[in-house]
Amino acid sequence: MKTEILTCERIEKGERPWTLSAARILPDRRPRFCVQILYDFSDRKERWFSLMQFIAACGGVALIHDLRGRGASAPTEEPKNPEDAVPSLGYDCETLFDDIDEVYARFGDPFGEPIPDPAENRLLPRFLFGHGLGALMAARYVSRRSIAVDGLILSGLPHREASASVRLFGLGFLGLFAGDSYVPNGVNRRYLTRFDGEFVPEETSDGRFLWMTNDPAVREAFAADPVCCRPYPLADFKDLLRLTRDVWRPSTWDRVHDVPMLLMAGQNDPMSGGDDGMIRAGKFLSDMGFSQVDEKMYRGMRHDIFMDEGRAAPFADLCRFALTHLPGKTAVQKQDPAGGENGEAE
16 A cells, blocks of 8 residues: 655635645455545544555545644644634634535545546545534535535544533634634644543552543553644634534535535443434434434444454444445445455444
8 A cells, every 4th residue: 555645735815824634544356335534622643544445455446534633733824913823723614614615625546536526427436524623614515515425434423512512702802803813722732632521540540531442552642642632723623513513403404416425433431322322313314314324332442443443343344334335335234344255344
């Protein structure tokens, strides 16, 4: 397989230019599908390379980009005003959707030619996968542009929060005085640690990021990563709350075309709400028009199921879903994602 680090220049009218850093892993044989990955709030693309390698081993093109202000993605020009020193992601829906489509249009076709219109001219089946914040982004994208994908995969989808609008109002009030580029240290600390009290730390653990995964090595690597643990501006938290609010509003959804979806979550994930959250999310998404909603709950796992102990199971289930739902293909019966038959995820 081949790993490529790519860049995508994004220039919008009246906005600063951005350089989005992307990565693509290609299979050794002719690819059969493409999985485009959108990651969580505090993350970067390199943490997903293990999953991307597995996707490539199963015959897929794995594509990911660092979101604005995350990882290696940054404005191409220095801000003119000191108060703009910390860039926000820019979750304005049209900008967000255009970033996703531009990255796919340039790099989703492994045969080299840009795709003029991802909704009509894609050569490979396109599966959009989002985790955490990325799941909100992916759901919001498909709520408006479902014709542009052949399948949707959501992992760790944040559950509906009744207080989202109230909290958004509070942050908006703070922004009137401090500005949206203000870095609220208290909000940053609470966001990354607010669920830790629900778990018992190991004797050698410092007790941080317990809600993310059972794997102490993953938690320690995350805690030591200054890219993932950097503070974020007020604008990012406001946009996160808007996404959380709007995904669960039926009025924000257009008619969903014939799109199958896979809903994945860890049983002990406080962000997605466990079994009850899965039931509510599955019903809501079915009501929004998805032709099929498959649900996979992973017992004992926490939020980051793709970086948790036992991650082989969600790896296999994601690729099995893609192989099963290739356009024009009948259901695959217990197919091993790597190409064999009668394989079961461990």
